[in-house]
Amino acid sequence: MRVKDMVAVVTGSGRGIGEATVKRLSEEGASVVVTDINIENAQKVANEIKAKGKKAIAVKTDVTKIEEVEALMSKAVEEFGKLDILVNNAGFNRDNLIKNMTEKDWDDVVDTDLKGAFLCSKFATPYMVEQKYGKIVNISSRAWHGNPGQANYSAAKAGIIGLTKSLAWEFGRYNINANAIAPGIIATELMRSHPKYEMIKERQLANMPIKRVGDPIDVANTILFLVSDESSFITGELIHVSGGRFG
């Protein structure tokens, strides 16, 4: 029970890495708020967790909408009495070379992947400051190093690292840790539904010391470490969960 009696909000937890994370955290004793723009998926995941006798609620939230994010955090506290863990996981990519990337492609990705994490942190931290305890994990990507066709996504995921380090500085004195994870290729629906998945997979495996794609549980286990007290002297850090591929 590594996060016993903790209360966790994980954005985008209706499927993929977020789903694996809420399930892993609940196994280790946390009450979880399963939140996603897709409420059907969030409800399904929350029901699966509750069926195992654990505490979970589903809340529909679009992380780009300030009012919805504020309401999410107050709902978490209303339901479970406090808020200890925030995982900023909601995100997606919409790839195109810069010459073909529209302003909307840029705005949509940066709004969700970067502004969403800012908004969630902004409205979760007052509760954490009050209780002088909190853990924030932001999901970046190996793509923060830059990728052709991913200017919007790379910029957002690099921005997440700056946000994480700023959170660490602003909130360390309140016993709040903020860290980031940069996953490499992880076999989620997002990744597998990419039209060039097989090509991307082959190309990435050729440049990875560990010759397999990642599983959502690889990321969830790293999140668990970062939100447990085993990592209490780590903050502002970025951990690649990428089979050893960095650039």
Ligand SMILES: NC(=O)c1ccc[n+]([C@@H]2O[C@H](COP(=O)([O-])OP(=O)(O)OC[C@H]3O[C@@H](n4cnc5c(N)ncnc54)[C@H](O)[C@@H]3O)[C@@H](O)[C@H]2O)c1
């Ligand atoms: N899968 C990978 O290979 C990989 C690699 C690096 C980073 N990541 C990052 O990990 C995170 C999770 O990715 P995944 O592979 O599990 O993707 P996924 O598409 O399976 O899950 C993402 C979830 O976020 C939700 N979401 C999207 N926009 C939202 C919004 N505005 N508000 C609330 N929820 C929203 C989706 O509905 C979905 O349920 C993302 O930030 C992604 O960029 C994934």
